[in-house]
Amino acid sequence: MHTHMDTPFMGATTSDDHASGSRAAAVGGTTTYIDYAFQRPGERLPDVLAQWARRAEGRSAIDFSFHLAVTSPYPDLVADMALVVADGITSFKVFMAYKGLAMLDDAQLFSILTESSRLGATLCVHAENGHIIDVLADRMVRAGRTGPLGHLLSRPPETEVEAVNRGIVLANLADAPLYFVHLSTAGATAAVAEARAAGRPISGETCTHYLLLDEELYHTPGFEAAKYVVSPPLRGREHREALWRGLREDALGVVSSDHCPFCMSGQKTLGADDFRRIPNGAPGIEHRVPMLYGHGVRPGRLSLERFVEVVATEPARRFGLYPRKGVIRRGSDADLVVLDPDAASVVLAQTMTQNCDYTPFERWHVPGRVDEVYLRGKLVARRGRFVGRQDGGRFLARRPA
Numbered sequence: 001m002h003t004h005m006d007t008p009f010m011g012a013t014t015s016d017d018h019a020s021g022s023r024a025a026a027v028g029g030t031t032t033y034i035d036y037a038f039q040r041p042g043e044r045l046p047d048v049l050a051q052w053a054r055r056a057e058g059r060s061a062i063d064f065s066f067h068l069a070v071t072s073p074y075p076d077l078v079a080d081m082a083l084v085v086a087d088g089i090t091s092f093k094v095f096m097a098y099k100g101l102a103m104l105d106d107a108q109l110f111s112i113l114t115e116s117s118r119l120g121a122t123l124c125v126h127a128e129n130g131h132i133i134d135v136l137a138d139r140m141v142r143a144g145r146t147g148p149l150g151h152l153l154s155r156p157p158e159t160e161v162e163a164v165n166r167g168i169v170l171a172n173l174a175d176a177p178l179y180f181v182h183l184s185t186a187g188a189t190a191a192v193a194e195a196r197a198a199g200r201p202i203s204g205e206t207c208t209h210y211l212l213l214d215e216e217l218y219h220t221p222g223f224e225a226a227k228y229v230v231s232p233p234l235r236g237r238e239h240r241e242a243l244w245r246g247l248r249e250d251a252l253g254v255v256s257s258d259h260c261p262f263c264m265s266g267q268k269t270l271g272a273d274d275f276r277r278i279p280n281g282a283p284g285i286e287h288r289v290p291m292l293y294g295h296g297v298r299p300g301r302l303s304l305e306r307f308v309e310v311v312a313t314e315p316a317r318r319f320g321l322y323p324r325k326g327v328i329r330r331g332s333d334a335d336l337v338v339l340d341p342d343a344a345s346v347v348l349a350q351t352m353t354q355n356c357d358y359t360p361f362e363r364w365h366v367p368g369r370v371d372e373v374y375l376r377g378k379l380v381a382r383r384g385r386f387v388g389r390q391d392g393g394r395f396l397a398r399r400p401a
């Protein structure tokens with residue numbers, strides 16, 4: 001539901017392109033991904049979509065689609081939004097953070113919310129208060145705190161909670177649905193739960209790393225901690241517990257990877273002297289399904305049924321791919337993952353398929369193993385090896401959810 005392949009961001013380009021990233025997905029039990037086509041200033045949405053399609057077509061080993069991230073509104077934006085919706089792109093994204101790079105103001109957010117709802121599209125929102133983050137980050141640097149720990153300290157939970165609450169109020173005002181990406185905090189989960197209980201069309205996803213990794217990792221000595229510089233940052237235990245509970249109780253409906261790999265060597269190092277310049281993101285598409293099974297289902301945090309819902313069924317439903325994807329039944333694509341509960345694996349960057357020089361899950365022992373993966377009935381991965389066709393993936397035009 002949430003990947004960034006071959007994407008220029010913060011001065012670097014993500015290290016997986018659609019070829020390597022889709023192979024890694026297949027090996028890890030994912031048969032479809034929706035990548036964020038990312039508008040840059042001066043670009044029109046249909047052109048951005050064409051760029052992303054060129055990057056993926058004939059190179060992706062699994063099925064794919066795109067969301068369109070609007071970073072720079074322009075006079076014909078509304079007409080262009082309608083054009084891409086007609087091409088099967090039924091979701092947009094806006095950022096409440098990354099000031100000067102992608103952040104929109106509330107007026108822009110509100111207009112796009114209204115228009116995407118009118119078009120029957122879903123708006124995905126990156127909810128962090130970019131203004132406050134900038135003030136806090138500048139303070140850190142002025143105080144001489146330029147290392148990766150500054151990333152955590154400049155993005156306290158309140159910066160997410162405030163943006164989520166503001167997003168919900170604006171969505172109510174626009175009478176529009178809203179989908180929050182990569183939620184990391186207990187407060188955001190509670191706000192989404194409350195809106196849903198009130199019958200509002202608000203939903204949210206979290207990611208594998210927010211469920212399993214602790215903010216203590218930012219205290220890793222030296223520059224190693226840059227491995228975990230993702231936005232929003234990793235959090236403490238009480239937040240993780242709220243996220244697991246949110247998944248069980250349907251406040252959160254989707255677990256994505258937010259796969260956004262940057263190598264430590266030559267990419268993360270752009271921020272060696274200033275954490276504000278560390279490209280934000282980490283690899284994860286290959287380990288989403290195995291980690292969620294091994295560390296979600298096995299310790300009893302999620303039922304087997306709920307696991308299937310949050311990795312496959314709900315993503316397909318919420319983004320207009322159901323029942324073609326997300327369900328095993330007559331007439332649906334035969335995308336199947338065979339998981340051996342009695343086997344186990346160990347995550348190692350050296351042997352993974354993702355094109356990155358590290359993984360945040362290095363040396364994690366994972367109960368269960370993805371043994372066979374089928375895309376539309378054809379075997380594409382077997383025991384950690386890609387055996388499909390590099391050009392076997394198809395673009396999926398999506399319906400409104």
Ligand code: URP
Nearest residue numbers: 126230231258260280281
């Ligand atoms: O750190 C992250 N999440 N990088 C990818 C871009 C985004 O905000 O989703």
Ligand code: ZN
Nearest residue numbers: 126181182231
């Ligand atoms: Zn984001």
Ligand code: ZN
Nearest residue numbers: 002004258260
């Ligand atoms: Zn992302």
